[in-house]
Amino acid sequence: MIDATITVTGLRKRFGPTTALDAMTFTVAHGQVTGFVGPNGAGKSTTMRVIVGLDAADEGSALVGGQPYRRLHKPLHHLGVLLDAAALQPSRTARDHLLWLAHSQGLTARRVDEVIDQAGLGSVARRRAGGFSLGMRQRLGIAAAMLGDPAALMLDEPFNGMDPEGIVWMRGFLRSLAAQGRAVLVSSHLMSELQDTADHVVIVGRGKVIADTSVAQLLAAASQGRVTVGTDDPAAAQVLARSGATGVTVTGAQTLSVTGMSAQAVVAALNAGGVTFSEVSAHRATLEQAYLDLTRDAVEFRAADGPVTR
Template sequence: MSIVVDGLHKRFGSTVALDGMTFAVRPGLVTGFVGPNGAGKSTTMRVILGLDAADAGTALVDDTPYRSLRRPLRHLGSLLDAAALQPSRTARNHLLWLAHSQGLDGTRVDEVLALTGLTSVARRRAGGYSLGMRQRLGLAAALLGDPPTVMLDEPFNGMDPDGIIWLRGFLRSLAAEGRAVLVSSHLMGELQDTAHHLVVVGRGRVLADGRVSDLVAEHSSLEQAYLTLTRGAVEFSTREDVR
């Protein structure tokens, strides 16, 4: 398994963010991580990256805590917040700064700029990018280390229709290369025809974990499966970043 989450519990004050979250992400598949706002998706991803500490349970990348990995971008590439960049830097310089921290050079930077369709705007300041372009830049950063696992939090946000179509195909191509791809969303439609596997969550716990084909067979459609499984799993967070 590329990512293994086992029995995660997390509270923020009196708010229960994670309540035994458990699932695994497998190579060669796009795994959709879906649930309503407040379900615990972003908190789980932050725990995986060591940005938040779990009260109980474990989250491992390649059988190792992320913080213990040497050159972590070579193991797991992630995109949690497309706005997390220095707006005065060009896109290329933003990526060069990250690349140097991982022992990579400008050649790899130019490769990921081309992969994400940013070559023509690489020398523009990132602060002038639209949200959709910042999502592409975040994806380029996630791919810098050519990692076997990619984790993306709501990457469709800000994408125009053409961008959404492109991203769906791009995620499938990453999985076809043998990578494990974890993609969170609170909208089932964003993952339609993209995800091979779904982890449906609500109130900080897993509600369903299975192949898309199995969920469709059981519920007649993905949308119906989502509505049935998340019924009653309303937003419970008092913190904007606990999702």
């Protein structure tokens, strides 16, 4: 398979007085799905456009397999791209849309039929794409991105418009691409889907990289070693404090949050102290929680009560 590692180094880009990218730097490695997330205005779409040469960076470089995208011979063999599912001629059928792209890259009609089946478009291949739902257009965009059997893929919000069946399909499809050794970059606002799909995550805000780490490491750090204890025994807090807990906080009528001890150590301490309890569970943060904590100061617009409004 062609080496098509995506390498972004020191990208800077301004649109008038607005800084869109500020030394953006990260790498998308083979064999994993990399989630690319951040608030609106964080620079995700601009970065993707720079990678494929639709926008020119003021400084820095964006390389695919060590080369700028514009220098790639038959680029669909190197990088499959879905930036806008609506970017098609609506009067063309799905198959004709793919044939048009295939001919530009020296690909055959047989390859078109293969990606149609791969994207689950067989029953609608001869329908005009202008009548497709957003979810079906996403599938058509995926089929187009796969035409060249590329070593890397870059997909902007591919879960948008997908029904539950489509989301399940997309999740499995992305995982299968990584398992084949491809480099996969996926931008999405659906944190729950990325948590179940991505191996690695690049979180950005105001044009800068805020975090560049594995999903497992990010969730472990966000969980902060907390353990939830369900008990109505008033002695529980004192027993845990004496046993080495660095913090015991009452979080509910019969719930404690404990730090500084593993779940196993908490159970041992409670049993040794004769404390009755109904639950002991290690807290596991979600990707959404970790993301919100990291991007708290990087959102473009925020309502008075906190949530992002754009």
